[in-house]
Amino acid sequence: MSASNDLSSILTDANWTMYQIGAMEHPLAPPATALPVMRDPQMANLQFATDFLGPLKWYQSAPQFWTKQNVLEWISYHVEESKFDASTLTMSSCSMDGPILCQLSRETLLSMFGPLGERLYQSLQELKAKYGMEDLNTTYDLLNILLDDFPEFLNMPGGDDFKLLSTVIVHGEEQKSDPGVGGDMVGALTPSSDNGYESGSTSPDSLDSARSRTLSFLNPSSPEYGGSDSDPELSDLQFPLSAKELKMEEEDLKPCKRSRGRPRKLSRGSEFFIEAKKNKHAPRGAHLWEFIRDILIHPDQNNGLMRWEDRREGVFKFLKSEAVAQLWGQKKKNSSMTYEKLSRAMRYYYKREILERVDGRRLVYKFGKNSSGWKLGEAGVAM
DNA sequence: TGGTGTTTTCCTGGTT
């Protein structure tokens, strides 16, 4: 994702409310279920496991290890929560990674973010403190759970890292404070922080799935990682392995060839954690074409994502294809949504005549005769 | 519980 798209995501985050169904949580908000977290980047050599389970959210790791994308999501979360006017933010003030963010003083945050700065500062202090006190025992437990679920890891290249776990004895009180900026906050956690945060505050002590529970040792180089615009140099800075070494491991770990089709759902153990997050009977949201239509017919909330090419004919164009895909992913709680996938779903609409082909024009689609709600003069459509 | 519809994921190959 490009940096501009990131900012766009922030600025268009308000759009999310427009597609909100019932009392859904904010897409970037930490889930309610409190689960432990790991935060040790020294474990980045277990990256293949992260690759297997996916990228991390800001609430799944210590701020010191956030990527640019994590920072953006964190800011976006607070923008939304505080109903802050995101238009006052600049890209430059949002484009930073965790290590840089952690070096900012309260005054700097206030000058950069105005009224939102105080809130961000408080959140940051809470997160630093909270993550500084995480008990490594939980990490140990989580990795064991992972191994129960995925014993095949032990037989994979790098699986020896897991075997070492059986020899590990964790003592919570021996945990080191964060080496980076903000380590002085370790131990500053108030009792109230242990049982959650007040509304409007930050609640990083919760995770939503096996992927998040088990693998908070960050992975900016994951192909699925949303913050792909993180500085490559940062990868070197954050992790004990060089980018080159990581790349080599990645190559080594590639399966011979992926089977076709959607990957099987994770098995039993991890499923538990995924289900814990999911609403058992979550209402299915609007269809994709309706989602697209709604963006188009609300130009005030469109934020330059799409535009009509020919309103009368129902021809429209994606201006920020990846941003729209991200928004769609937010709606479906699918952080790995891409335009590539979204467009595949769009193409299925041709056969059903919800969309018509527009040949030769990139990113341009046209509503078909089986779509509705977009025509001028149609009930419910603003003229 | 099984069927159906829709969407997601991955893929190969082609085009711009």
Next chain:
DNA sequence: AAACCAGGAAAACACC
């Protein structure tokens, strides 16, 4: 070369 398009295949998931 990168981004996009086209469409097959298979699977996940919601809903009935």
